[in-house]
Amino acid sequence: MKIHLKRLNENYHFETVNERGNVIHLDNKSEPNPQGASPMELLLMGIAGCSGIDIVMILKKQQLELTNLEMDxxxxxxxxxxxxxxxRIHLKITIDGEIPENKAKRAVDLSLEKYCSVAKMLEKTAEITTEVILNGSPVKK
Known part of the structure; x- marks a missing residue:
């Protein structure tokens, strides 16, 4: 896995490109008009994306119909x-679809406790907590 970083201005605006050509802009959030996400924001995006992919994959394998997944x-x-x-990192995960409560909670738990590489790295310095909302209602822990 490789990325390439190139500085785009005289300050902190960078462009990163992965091996498949996908582009992400980074900047210092302290700049007056940042032109990209900060590196720390990218870490939060990384755990959201990693866990989101896991949750969708787990529910699909169970042939459960997921109609929406959002995460704050x-x-x-x-x-x-x-x-x-x-x-500390807190994930509020909103799931919609014909999914039993225990299956939604289990998919989230499996992601963060077993499959999500980003979460496994971040848990070494941060407590990771979750809140799951299924079809508009909180799921009990």
């Missing part, structure tokens, strides 16, 4: 810490 991810850091790593 929030990362928490200690102000002024150097390096300023995430100490």
């Amino acid at each position: 991810v929030e990362g928490f850091r200690v102000d002024g810490a150097v390096p300023n790593v995430f100490t």
Whole structure:
């Protein structure tokens, strides 16, 4: 797995390209008009995408009809810490479809506890918590 990074301006705006040609822009979020996501935002996007792929795959293997999947991810850091790593990450996962509550919860748990490589890396420094909403109702833990 490889990416290429190129600086695009005199400050912190970068373009990254993977081996398949997909482009992601990065920037320093402290800039007046950032032109891309910050590296720490990309980590949150990474756990959302990784877990989202797992959840869809797990539910598809069970032949369950998923009509919608959305995720809000929030990362928490200690102000002024150097390096300023995430100490807690919370995922609010909204699932819609003809899916039993226990299967939705199990898919989320399997993703974060077993399959999601990003979560497994981040759990070394951050507590990862979840909240699952199924068809508009919270799923009990």
